[in-house]
Amino acid sequence: MGLNRLDLAIIAIYLIGITLFGLRFRKRQRTLRDYFLAGRDIPWWAIALSIVAAETSTLTIISVPGLAYDGDLTFLQVVMGYVVGRFVIAFVLLPHYFRGDLYTAYELIEKRFGPQLRTVTSGLFLLTRAAAEGVRVYAVSIVVSIALGTGEVASIAIITALTLIYTFEGGLAAVIWTDVIQAAIYVAGTLVGIATIIHLVPGGWAHIHQVAESADKFRVFDFTPTFWKPYTFWAGLLGGAFLTTASHGTDQLIVQRLLAARGLRQSKAALLSSGAAILFQFGLFLVVGVMLFAYYMLPSAHFGRADRIYPTFIVSRMPHGISGLLIAAILAAAMSNLSAALNSLSSSTIMDFFVRMRAQTDERKRIQLSRFSTVVWGIVLFVLAMLCLHRVSRVVEVGLQIASVAYGALLGAFLLGILTRRANQPGAIAGMLCGFATELYLWLRTPVPFTWWVMIGTVVTFTVGYLISCLSSRTPTRS
Numbered sequence: 122m123g124l125n126r127l128d129l130a131i132i133a134i135y136l137i138g139i140t141l142f143g144l145r146f147r148k149r150q151r152t153l154r155d156y157f158l159a160g161r162d163i164p165w166w167a168i169a170l171s172i173v174a175a176e177t178s179t180l181t182i183i184s185v186p187g188l189a190y191d192g193d194l195t196f197l198q199v200v201m202g203y204v205v206g207r208f209v210i211a212f213v214l215l216p217h218y219f220r221g222d223l224y225t226a227y228e229l230i231e232k233r234f235g236p237q238l239r240t241v242t243s244g245l246f247l248l249t250r251a252a253a254e255g256v257r258v259y260a261v262s263i264v265v266s267i268a269l270g271t272g273e274v275a276s277i278a279i280i281t282a283l284t285l286i287y288t289f290e291g292g293l294a295a296v297i298w299t300d301v302i303q304a305a306i307y308v309a310g311t312l313v314g315i316a317t318i319i320h321l322v323p324g325g326w327a328h329i330h331q332v333a334e335s336a337d338k339f340r341v342f343d344f345t346p347t348f349w350k351p352y353t354f355w356a357g358l359l360g361g362a363f364l365t366t367a368s369h370g371t372d373q374l375i376v377q378r379l380l381a382a383r384g385l386r387q388s389k390a391a392l393l394s395s396g397a398a399i400l401f402q403f404g405l406f407l408v409v410g411v412m413l414f415a416y417y418m419l420p421s422a423h424f425g426r427a428d429r430i431y432p433t434f435i436v437s438r439m440p441h442g443i444s445g446l447l448i449a450a451i452l453a454a455a456m457s458n459l460s461a462a463l464n465s466l467s468s469s470t471i472m473d474f475f476v477r478m479r480a481q482t483d484e485r486k487r488i489q490l491s492r493f494s495t496v497v498w499g500i501v502l503f504v505l506a507m508l509c510l511h512r513v514s515r516v517v518e519v520g521l522q523i524a525s526v527a528y529g530a531l532l533g534a535f536l537l538g539i540l541t542r543r544a545n546q547p548g549a550i551a552g553m554l555c556g557f558a559t560e561l562y563l564w565l566r567t568p569v570p571f572t573w574w575v576m577i578g579t580v581v582t583f584t585v586g587y588l589i590s591c592l593s594s595r596t597p598t599r600s
Contacts, residue, residue: 124436128445135306135449136283139299139456143287146295152484153476156292156491157224157468159381163294167301168378168391171461173398174300175374178257178458179264182307182406182451187427189410193340195352199572200403202361204396209362210370211389217539218376219385224472226376233538234546236477241550242531243473245557246373247466249527251498254462255505256523261455262506264432264448277506280455285499288460289492293381293468296460303453310450311405314435317443318412332415339411351570360572367528367575371535374465462502467494522571526564529578530556536579537586544590552586 124132150156163171188196217229227246231239258277265276287295319326333339343353350356369375369392382388413430416438421427435447471491476482482490530553537544537552560578563569569577 124444124448125441127441128448131442131445132449132452135452136279139302139453140283140287142302143291143295143299143460146287146291146298150290150292150294150488153224153471153487153491155294156488157377157464157472159292159294159297161381162383163297163378163381165382165387165391166394167297168382168388169395169398170304171297171300171378171457172369172375172391172395173402174304174454174457175378175461176368176399176458177304177307177402177454179260179451179455181403182311182454183260183264183431184428185403185406186410186413186431187421189338189407190414190430191421191427192352193338194404194407194411195340195343195357196407197341197400197403198343198352198354198357199361199364200357200400202358202363203365203399205358205362206365207369207392207396209366211392213539214366214370214535215379215385215388215392218380219388223380225469226371226373227469227473230534230538234534234544234549238534238546238549238553239473241553242371242534243373243469245527245531245553246371246469249524250372250374250462250466251501251505253523254459254466254502256509257455257458257462258502258506259509260428261452261459263428264451264455267429267432267436274507277503280452281459281499281503281506284456284459285463285496288463288499289495292491293377293464296457296464297378297381299460300457303457306453307450308402308405310447310453311402311409313443314439314447315405315409315412317439318409318416318434321438322412322416329412329415332418333411336414338414348573349568349570351572356570356572359576360570360574363532363575363579364525364528364572367532367579368524371528371531372465372524373469374461377465377468378461459502463495463498466498467491470494470498522564522574525571525574525578526560527557529560529575529580530554530582532575533579533582533586536583537590541587541590544587545594547593548586548588548590551589552582552584555585556582 154160185196218226221232223229225243227239227243230242258281261280262273262276265280266273287299319329322329343350345353347353379388379392382391409431413434421430424430424433432451435444439447471487471494475490476487533556534549534553537549556578559581560574563574563577
């Protein structure tokens with residue numbers, strides 16, 4: 122069926138409207154505190170929605186339904202781990218972030234260990250976050266090229282350029298408030314999509330339920346006693362908890378939002394409430410995959426790969442108007458995630474590297490350099506997305522795998538600083554190197570599921586770091 126003028130008009134109105142809305146915040150950016158932390162004056166509920174939007178990229182919306190289409194709902198076990206991890210962050214890590222005027226997660230590392238480890242942790246963040254975001258930006262091309270027929274390169278360029286405009290001008294305030302709108306759009310769009318699929322399937326929900334039940338699509342828990350499956354109960358719960366503790370507790374992408382809250386209590390409320398929202402949201406995306414299975418009853422290979430099933434359905438089967446709304450919803454997730462990445466990469470670059478080397482630079486110059494850094498990272502992510510063309514299959518898993526490679530080393534270093542007094546900088550650096558090397562080995566040379574990588578990397582980093590610290594010095598480091 123394809124998109125018609127009404128669909129294209131809806132998509133165009135969204136793209137232009139969200140860009141203009143983000144530009145409204147450009148006049149409020151007078152200091153780095155305004156540009157990178159939104160003046161620390163964002164309400165908890167807006168931060169919660171921004172967190173959800175930041176961790177919900179296009180690859181989530183198009184790839185998670187593919188997981189349920191090919192399998193079942195056992196990915197929810199990982200999401201349950203996401204919720205557990207948020208409680209660990211709220212009561213173990215967050216109180217330390219609010220003891221001082223911090224701009225990035227890695228300033229906490231310097232306060233505890235010293236400047237060298239701050240450089241290592243922030244550098245590792247920049248490297249792996251850029252790589253993971255390159256995959257996410259590439260996922261945009263799958264949707265836009267199917268919907269608009271613009272080609273993958275042009276698709277990536279359009280979304281990157283529009284997102285860069287308001288992120289460049291409006292800083293974190295523009296990022297968070299556009300996230301709020303975009304989260305509402307893609308959740309509403311998904312609900313409309315579910316209702317439309319039910320209407321299109323002969324027999325409605327009763328037939329969908331019957332087909333899914335006979336194919337065991339509604340299975341949520343898998344207690345199979347094996348280490349080699351990624352979505353068992355313990356792999357999901359423990360792996361998801363460690364992954365989220367690392368991604369939301371040590372990754373500048375999320376920590377930056379938590380630091381923008383009006384205080385520790387509001388930051389905790391934002392983080393914990395986002396857990397309930399993310400569980401609901403992933404449930405929606407998985408249900409979409411189950412419903413599409415009942416509609417098509419075809420192997421995912423028929424579509425090329427599972428990631429193409431949902432966008433193909435939207436363009437070819439959805440009524441006009443609704444298909445435009447759903448494509449706009451997917452683009453909303455893409456732009457919210459990309460804007461978050463651009464601002465967090467820029468904040469870490471400026472605060473963790475430039476300001477430390479040029480402490481005397483005036484505030485106006487710092488703002489100019491922050492915007493320039495945002496543009497540079499936009500170009501870098503565009504190039505990385507180009508490198509993903511024809512090299513990436515199931516994008517949601519690839520994105521999680523790239524991020525997971527560094528998270529164990531980062532989380533292990535943070536826990537060394539917070540949970541022990543014996544750990545020192547040389548020991549922590551050695552532990553991080555061992556943890557990172559271990560996770561690289563797991564990724565490249567073993568069949569160990571990615572859900573275990575962060576936990577294994579964290580344990581290796583913490584253990585090696587603590588032992589070397591004890592052997593190299595008998596005196597506690599500064600706290």
